[in-house]
Amino acid sequence: MDGDGEELTAQETALYDRQIRVWGADAQRRLSKAHVLVYGMKGTVAEFCKNIVLAGVGSLTLVDDRVATEEAFAANFLIPPDENVYSGKTLAELCCNSLKDFNPMVRVSVERGDLSIFDLEFFSKFDVVVVSCCSLSAKKLANDKCRKLSKRIAFYAVDCRDSCGEIFVDLQDYKYSKKKRDETIECDLKYPSLEDALSVPWSELPRRMSKLYFAMRVIEKFEEAEGRSAGEVSIADLSGVLKLKKELCTAQALNESRVPDALLERLVTNATEFPPVCAVIGGILGQEVIKSISAKGDPVKNFFFFDAFDGKGIIEDISSK
Amino acid sequence: MASSSVVKEAKVLMVGAGGIGCELLKTLALSGFPDIHIIDMDTIEVSNLNRQFLFRQYHVGQSKAKVARDAVLKFRPHINITPYHANVKDPEFNVDFFKQFNVVLNGLDNLDARRHVNRLCLAANVPLVESGTTGFLGQVTVHVKGRTECYECHPKPAPKTYPVCTITSTPSKFVHCIVWAKDLLFAKLFGDKNQDNDLNVRSSDAAASSENVEDVFERRKDEDIDQYRRKIFDHVFGYNIELALSNEETWKNRNRPKPIYSKDVLSDELTQQNGNLEKNYASDDELSVSAMVSLGMKNPQDIWSLRENSKIFIEALKLFFMKREKEIGHLSFDKDDQLAVEFVTAAANIRAASFGIPLHSLFEAKGIAGNIVHAVATTNAVIAGLIVIEAIKVLQNDMENYRMTYCLEHPSRKMLLMPVDPFEPNKSCYVCSETPLSLEINTNRSKLKDFVEKIVKAKLGMTLPLIMCASNLLYEAGDVEKDFIKIYEANLEKVLSELPTPVTGGTMLTVEDMLQEFVCNINIKHREEFDEEKEPDGMVLSGWTQPVSAVDNKDKSIGNGASTSNALVTAAESEKDDEIAIVSAVKKRKLLDDSDSSNAADEVKHHKQLQVIDDEDDLVLLDGEVDSFKKRRLS
Known part of the structure; x- marks a missing residue:
């Protein structure tokens, strides 16, 4: 992904004029050579895909073998709601058709398969991997595979529930440049x-750590323990979730008030995405991926949280000391 | 979020279907808004396509509002979207029109339209959610009459202007050369011949009779184009510089510029070999005629040498006369006009070379000349999401939770998205608090016309004004009966003290805009003398703090054109040391776009004094200065 090499074409310069003025021609060249994989076509991911296709990445590969259902339309503007169009097609195929249209200079394609089954060779084709809609263990496995390769792959996990969203970032050993004054x-x-x-113990985390971090871990653990797929919770699970929270807080020596019940209630009541939050999280994620490809500007390290309730978009650094 | 019921009954107006607008329309539709009206006067351009994702190449030239509607109906066929391919300032969008909406959402690109919509929202008592972005920065604010500040409670930064003498005689920055090339030279050669032009200020000062000078620019009927273009080159880059040099006083403390003549930079064979005109004649599209194409130059990012700039200048001048002669006399600079951009880039660079200022690429020059504001899809998407979140709170009447939110490039206190309590209305705001203004003016010398142009239109932003003194009508714009037109026209030419109802010190004038349903009272104070440098208007409006650089008197300063960006930013320049206020532009709430600095500490310093909503609901200052700070929560 080095930024040298051929110049941008006149067509690229005209199309990308306004953004080249933001990040420079060099970054635009790097973008056009980057290959991005996304797994799990939910609304937030659809927003993200739109953003990086517009930005002009080299290629985008979509994986989601689920067949389109009415629920999938909720926050995803890439899926046409016409049954004649969507019937029999997978979410990845439907989204691919819409995305191709956004920018003819980007190759958008579909791969089939399960995240846990893809091998190292598969991952080695990409510079950026974004995963969503999958279990915690599948995320960890994919992250580990990315880390095993000799080339550096930027890894992101993203999740939105109700009016909340979370992004995890792993850029491994990451070097970048930034400008300060004229240097x-x-x-x-x-x-x-x-x-x-x-695995960083909760008791070691700063007192002001975002409540959303803990709440998301509780829900994640609950889904894992109950053998549910990601997002498969409802208000009926609230008592179970609250019980688990108590146990986790005790085990981790964390004051229970740092994981408000009301927040957990919101997260289980409405596991579906809230479109404005998809736009916010998909926008921030797009920006982070553009930063890491171009190796320009401070990236998020290593979690980002947004809650429409208080309106704050917060970066947290969660790593062992 | 429990939003469905208010959303399902809401009728919303979106103003602007551009960068923010496309994202906003999509997010509104996905969020279940059933009835959306959208106004945009623009048509689609190629440079929109990198972020305005509802548009495709084959839509170029079509109405943004209409294409956006059709694109969104493809994934949400059962909602109502009503497009208007029109200017929001058109009379059809009056107060009654605005009253039908529960909330108005702005995704605009200019100050003028924003002020207009603000007034209509106040008059119709409809809440307004306002927004703007530039590069990675953005903001969303909520304006509810009587509860939060209105868009005009604090003055906005005015487009930057430059003293005439800096532009005509003593440029020190590249932008000065651009303004000279665009507003003086380009306008002189290709624009309206009757328009005042300061291009020759220096030379006429220095003896040459002005008639003679006019002749230089006028191409005589049978004058050879090669001769003509060399004459222009030598006149503006050689002779004019020599004239300027003759004024020794000017150069005592400055570097002396170097005159440049065509014979020094262009070899003789050039005249014969340059220009592959056939290539250009092959094209029918006037906007695609290009001196770069003629000369085989491809990369707009390259910085051309003085010689290359001279070749482009000479070639572009020829192309205008050979290929676009019909337009000469009524052209104005357009950033999407390739040949015009080439001409201005080359002219600015040759002038820069003369004055020892670093040269710039066409890409950079175009950005400065066109006041192009940086724009990316991601910021617009984030801002659109935040607009919908605020709009839902407004529909729920959830006043306690209204926030202004800033989207930052570098985190501040760990935040990339920073919510802040909205401000209360400014009690002395002439727009939402109807506080009278006062005007110092020489009532024996200033005409009513001056008052209308310099104050009512330029400062108060009125479109269709009506002026009353006591209960007597002095002036009314728009559809007026014939008999009255004559009276008003006569009044415009009268000095204030000689009007049918004399306006003198102590008089109160009432100015009203029928369309905006906005009334404002002005107390007149007579004053004999004004400082020509500091008060070029010859009148001073107070009661509302005027933007620092808002000197818009043509005789005294030259601006860099109007911003057509999709940002709140009006002072959009590419100079490193320029401030860009993305916040409501109150001085104390200014964010600096220090595009070359990514130092978080710097950024914190720049938006100190912002009120931050904190976890524990306490207030934390980003930086000291507690005194200048007061918590102003909404009650």
């Missing part, structure tokens, strides 16, 4: 894996 400074960040980040 360009080289920076170096070391990211923990998802496994390592999540």
